[in-house]
Amino acid sequence: MWEIPEFFRLVYAQFDQQRYQDLLVQFELNRNSQYRRLSKGMRALVNLILALTSNATYIILDEPFDGLDVIVRENIATMVIDEVADQQKGFLISSHDLNELDGLSDRVLLLKDSRLVQDYHLEEIRETAKKLQLVFNDKTIPAVLKEHSQLIRVSGRVLVVVITHYTPEIDQQLRALNPVLLEELPLTLEDLFRANLAHDTGYQLMK
Known part of the structure; x- marks a missing residue:
C-alpha cells in the first residue's frame, strides 16, 4: 500500500501523499498490506482515497458502492460529501444504486439505451413534483x-x-x-426512474 503513491505521482502532479497516509491511518488500513489481498470493500475504499488525494478537479466514480457493506458505503458517501463541501471539486458518479445517489446528488442524468433521456435538478424537481398514493371507489x-x-x-x-x-x-x-385515500409519499430517485419508464408499461398494469 505504501508503494502505490509512487505510481500515482507519475500521473497526478498534485498528488497529496501525506493525506493519503493520514487516510490510511484514519480507516485503519495497514500500509504494509498488499492491495490485491484486500477485500473488495477495502479495495473500493482505497480507490476512493487515491481519487481524493490525486487532487484532480473532476473525479469520476464508476459504481463505487457495488457489493460494499453498509459501513464502507457510509464512509465513501461521507468522504465525497466532505470533499465537495471543502474544496472546488466536481464528482461524476455512475451507478445503478439509486438509493445511495439520493443523498449525494444535486443533479441526475438518466441514460437509457446509451442515450440521455432525462436531466433532473433535484432541488427544482422536488419543488414541483409529488408522489401520491391513491385509492378510488372503482378501478377506472x-x-x-x-x-x-x-x-x-x-x-x-x-x-x-x-x-x-x-x-x-x-x-x-x-x-x-372524492378518493377513498389521497396521501403524499416521499419522492425518491428510484421513483423518478420508475416514472421515466412509465411509457414502457403505462397504464397496462391496470385493466
Whole structure:
C-alpha cells in the first residue's frame, strides 16, 4: 500500500501523499498490506482515497458502492460529501444504486439505451413534483391521472403515481373525485426512474 503513491505521482502532479497516509491511518488500513489481498470493500475504499488525494478537479466514480457493506458505503458517501463541501471539486458518479445517489446528488442524468433521456435538478424537481398514493371507489383510472401522472406501482385499487408538475388545479381535480385515500409519499430517485419508464408499461398494469 505504501508503494502505490509512487505510481500515482507519475500521473497526478498534485498528488497529496501525506493525506493519503493520514487516510490510511484514519480507516485503519495497514500500509504494509498488499492491495490485491484486500477485500473488495477495502479495495473500493482505497480507490476512493487515491481519487481524493490525486487532487484532480473532476473525479469520476464508476459504481463505487457495488457489493460494499453498509459501513464502507457510509464512509465513501461521507468522504465525497466532505470533499465537495471543502474544496472546488466536481464528482461524476455512475451507478445503478439509486438509493445511495439520493443523498449525494444535486443533479441526475438518466441514460437509457446509451442515450440521455432525462436531466433532473433535484432541488427544482422536488419543488414541483409529488408522489401520491391513491385509492378510488372503482378501478377506472381518472382522466386527470392519465393526462398528468406516471404510474409507478399498482396493487388492487391502490395506485402510486408521480406527478412531476403538481399544480393547485390538479389537486382540486383529484379531490373533486372524492378518493377513498389521497396521501403524499416521499419522492425518491428510484421513483423518478420508475416514472421515466412509465411509457414502457403505462397504464397496462391496470385493466
